[in-house]
Amino acid sequence: MTTTFGKGCHLHLIDGSAFIFRAYHALPPLTRKSDGLPIGAVSGFCNMLQRYVDGDHGADAPTHLAVIFDKGSHTFRNDLYDQYKANREAMPEDLRPQIPLTRQATEAFNIACKEIEGYEADDIIATLACQARDAGGRVTIVSSDKDLMQLVGDGVEMLDAMKNRRIDRDGVFEKFGVFPERVVDVQALAGDSVDNVPGAPGIGIKTAALLINEFGDLETLLDRADEIKQPKRRQTLIDMRDQIELSKRLVALDTAMPLDFTLDDLEIRDVVPERLMAFLAEMEFRTLSKRIADRLGVEAPVIPDTPAPEQAQEQAEDVPFDASKYECVRDGQALQAWIDRIRERGWVAVDTETTGLNEMIADLVGISLCVEPGEACYIPLTHRQGASDDLFGSDALAEGQMPLDEALTLLKPVLEDPSILKIGQNMKYDAKIFARHGVAVAPIDDTMLMSYAMHGGEHGHGMDTLSERYLGHTPIPIKPLLGSGKSAITFDKVAIDEATAYAAEDADVTLRLWQLFKPQLHRARVTTVYETLERPLVPVLAEMEMHGVKVDRDVLSRMSNAFAQKMAGLEAEIHELAGENFNVGSPAQLGEILFDKMGLEGGKKGKTGKYSTGADVLEDLATEHELPRRVLDWRQLSKLKSTYTDALQTHINPDTGRVHTSYAITGANTGRLASTDPNLQNIPVRTEEGRRIREAFIAEPGNVLVSLDYSQIELRILAHIADIAALKQAFSDGLDIHAMTASEMFDVPLDEMTPEIRRQAKAINFGVIYGISGFGLARNLRIPRAEAQGFIDRYFERFPGIRRYMDDTIAFAKEHGHVQTLFGRKIHTPEINAKGPHAGFAKRAAINAPIQGTAADVIRRAMVRMPKAIEGLPARMLLQVHDELLFEVAEYAVDDTIAAAREVMEGAADPAVKLDVKLTVDAGQGANWAEAH
DNA sequence: GACATCACG
DNA sequence: GACGTACGTGATGTCC
The missing domain is CATH 3.40.50.1010 (5'-nuclease)
Structure with a gap:
């Protein structure tokens, strides 16, 4: 037509x-x-x-x-x-x-x-x-x-x-x-x-x-x-x-x-009344939707007259928590009644109960829902009957539960309905559980992320913390239900009536928190942060985590054996040198051997009265003695073996053959992500031996791993925020930034630069980002404190904007109780006005937070935009390591993927922030992560 | 469960 | 003038 x-x-x-x-x-x-x-x-x-x-x-x-x-x-x-x-x-x-x-x-x-x-x-x-x-x-x-x-x-x-x-x-x-x-x-x-x-x-x-x-x-x-x-x-x-x-x-x-x-x-298109009405209803435009409905000759949508935020807050406080009011939903009819209420309301708080904390492995046990403070239900699905000592009955399903499939079939349309908001506390967890059952939950709101946006740095964002702090209510603890230690049981073994009281309350708490937080978000001026940096990250991370990264078990296993052999040899040598057998892995025993028995110089440590045997101490001793050197070597191997080659193997999912980490969106105060179970953000790279562990991270046949990382992003952001003309110029000229700093600091022309001078300048550059102190720099460079202080003074002289930035940032923190990133993320600094040694920590953290946090915001923005940018390409985003994104890409599409991803990453600050310094991204590719990085 | 240690950015 | 310090994380092993 x-x-x-x-x-x-x-x-x-x-x-x-x-x-x-x-x-x-x-x-x-x-x-x-x-x-x-x-x-x-x-x-x-x-x-x-x-x-x-x-x-x-x-x-x-x-x-x-x-x-x-x-x-x-x-x-x-x-x-x-x-x-x-x-x-x-x-x-x-x-x-x-x-x-x-x-x-x-x-x-x-x-x-x-x-x-x-x-x-x-x-x-x-x-x-x-x-x-x-x-x-x-x-x-x-x-x-x-x-x-x-x-x-x-x-x-x-x-x-x-x-x-x-x-x-x-x-x-x-x-x-x-x-x-x-x-x-x-x-x-x-x-x-x-x-x-x-x-x-x-x-x-x-x-x-x-x-x-x-x-x-x-x-x-x-x-x-x-x-x-x-x-x-x-x-x-x-x-x-x-x-x-x-x-x-x-x-x-x-x-x-x-x-x-x-x-x-x-x-070409002009006819209006679709249902679609327009749905939007107007979502916006709650009563008059307008009625006027337009009349014009179109359709029924005006019914917009529930929901309470104003202030009233909602009062209501949330007024309605007492009462576990006896929670309903246990055991059949389709009862569930349908709840679904009707949800559709009427337009939103629902959802919580899932599972058999464990790892959402890739845990099984769904039950679902709780809440549409109104105090009115919640729990839908038990796969609880097991009988006590754990019932040898035969413990695996059979308990009576009075809906079949899992039936419940999900009823709930799926609601959970996927774009006009119904699903509210959760840490929704990434529940969304992944549902995703494993073929339900794509959207749209979502997340009370944990709202708290993080408003209160980052003030306190934790777990449900118990939030409930106690903002609702004055201590939720039923999970401990007594599950027990602890060896006798601990999983949630499916909990009796259904107990489970109902616990689980429905979680949904109740979540809904109340949401009603409280939603209007506060805007008043705290963090709506944009929440809407652009927190909420949209949930589906992106869920996707990455569920996809996982392929890890070659055999490579790890072989390395484990090699490490074990080397360690055994070192251990024998260490015992020989010490003249006795002891546990090399025990810092306490090592300290006694080194300082008491062998009488080496090199002090004590305060609190616990034990000798310090950290790497820096052993490093100093190693210039004169054999034993500490051997211990350092042994420790490196021990770390690589236990934390990486051994532990990583246990994290390979038997179903997928891949490793699925979990990213904590609220893990770091600065806005950085944190990776757990396993932590894939600290896979070794700095030493040759450690880097080989990355060879175990591989791509599927026909694919390669592609790594893109921001070059010097924190220093670039520092140059912008502190407005350091010399730094900005150096970046725009594409200079070696540490060499340039060294040249400026020590009056050495660039063509006469030595690695040693450059190394010192590099340490100072990083020191600035961390809130430099003479003591810290002295220790890092192993130079006298006075000399380090001299370097710092000279740095401030050459780059006066740095001093101003530091002073202004601390003053801002003292006045407002928080600092913020270029994108408006607030990081609270409750300790900034403290007296004593705490104060130093708080100041340095305040100086670092806007820089580290802005970099974190930048890569978050890139990640949120990435799915669209690589849509249609045979490429998946797998991992984030603070300034790096790792992709798995079909070989033939590597160049296209790098081009698309680089464009998103380099332009990630736009259009919200116009950086004076351009962001540049380095790319690498290879059969494994060692090659790609 | 606290502490020390060490892996990463 | 003395504090005791580099920023942000997580996992492991020892020891109580």
Whole structure:
């Protein structure tokens, strides 16, 4: 049915950003009643769209239609001129979360919604308008932006939707004093303070138009500038020629940019009432949904009159916890009743009970649900009957449970329904359990992540902690139910009535926490952090963890044996040297041998009264003695064997043959992830022997491992945050940053640099990131403290911005109780005002957190965008190691994958943050991780 | 379960 | 002037 765009067609192009800002400023700051989400701009946007669709604009009806949005803050204009739009104010905090909703709104109206990374909406509009005009059609641009006026003419008109005023060639002349084809000339001269286009100083639109009309066009004017009578004006045009020509390039729209769609894709489509109503209902627009429903002749959606946040909070506190009210759901009918309530409500708190903590292995035992504080249920599914001493009955299913499949069949549509929010505490766990049963839970909210976004650094984010702190309620502990040690049982052995009280309460607590946190998120100014850096990471990580990484057991096993042999030899030598047998693995025994029996120099250690035998101590002793050297070698092998070659084998999943780590999103205060069970973020790499362990991490046949890692990301971020011109310059010149530092510090030319001097400078660079101290640097470099202090003083002298950054950061922390990353992540520093030795720790942590945290945010953003970027490629993201991402890729697609992933990683800060220093990514590939890294 | 040690960024 | 310090993690083995 598609017609080809051509004569008789009429294309309408709506400037989406203009709509959004108008809507935002025209309306008071409305919030969604149920959860406090700001929605004023979305509401206004929908209103404007509806009015437009109603034809309330006096223009001929379109045959083709699209809403065009900006995407990304960096465009080719920024490359031309780094000050372009530089003085534009940051987007208001309560508008930011509404931007994606306006896209959804457009789609809900079934209107084409277009944006292209790196281009302004104006360029897309210009390109489309030209295409449509060339095809013989007409165009109406719904906008009053003067930057678009250059497009008017030959069937292209503008429409100011607010004033219902059409702008044609004469309208443009009215505004600019010239016709559309000369508008850019006038703009180039007059400049634009809003977009920070410089233009010619002292020349406004009036004068510009006068000049252009006199000389014909800008080029002629500039060529013949010496003919201008007014001396000042003449001089300006002669002196500022470059700036004026640059301005013209900035204001001229790109009418031939690449598009990934055609005019025909914009053919007008009928609205799908159900879809539009679902969106309006989700936004809780009562009046608007009713008005539009009337217009469409359909039933208006019922929007539950949910309590305002403050009331919800009171309710959450008012309703007492009462385990006897929890229902045990044992059949389909009872479950259906709960599902009905969930559908009515639009959200549900969910919790799963399983036989263990490893979600790749644990079996689902039961599910609890909660839709209202105090009202929760537990659905037992695979509890075993009888006590554990019942030798025969313990494996049989207990009575009175629904079959697992039946329960999941009923729940699946709800858990996957995009209009029903699933709320959980650590949802990644539950989502993975459900995923193993073929249920893709979405969309989700996570109280643990909300707490992390609001209270990172203040306290833990486990449910018990949160419940006690924010609900004043101590949940039933799990310990008494499961026991501990050898006699511990799994949850499926817990009696169903006990399980119901425990499990349903967890869902109850989760829902109450959610009702409390949801409105607070916005007040704490962390909605964007939660929505862009926490919540969207859940499905990405779940996917990575479930996919796992292939590990070759035989390689590990062989290495284990080799290590064992070497260790045995070393152990014999150590005993020989010591003159007695002792446990080499016991620091206490080793200390006595070294310092008491052999009488070596090298002190004690405080608290426990034992000798310190750390690597640094042994390293010093090793210059004079054999034994400590042997112990160091033995320890290295012992570590490699026990932690890696042995333990890793036990983590190979028998079903998949792969190792599945688990990432803790809230694991580190700074925003970094933490990897556990096993930790795959500390696989050896620094020593040759250790690195060989990475040879056991392999790809499936026909595939290779690809590793991409950020180069010096923390130092780059430091250079940006502390605004160190010399560092920024060095990065932009692609210099060896440590050598450059050394050269600057010690006045050594780069071509005379020695590895030793560079090593010292490298230590200082890292020291700065860690909150440098004379003592720490002295110990790291093994130099006298005074000398180390001298280095630091000199560093501050050469890079004064560092001192300022440190002082400012500590002052900020003292005043606000937190520091923050460039992306708005808050890291609380409760100890910053402490007295005594604590204070030093807190200060250094405060200095480090914005740097480490910003780097963590950057890679999180890259990870969130990665699935889309590599969509369609035979590639999977497997692991994250703080500044590195590891992929498994079909051999033939390696180059494409590297290109796609690198683009995402290098551009990960955009558009939220414009870094002064570009991020660069190194890539490697190979049959195993040792080769790829 | 605390502590020491050591693997990573 | 004295504190005692590099930042952020997790896993293992010893010893109580």
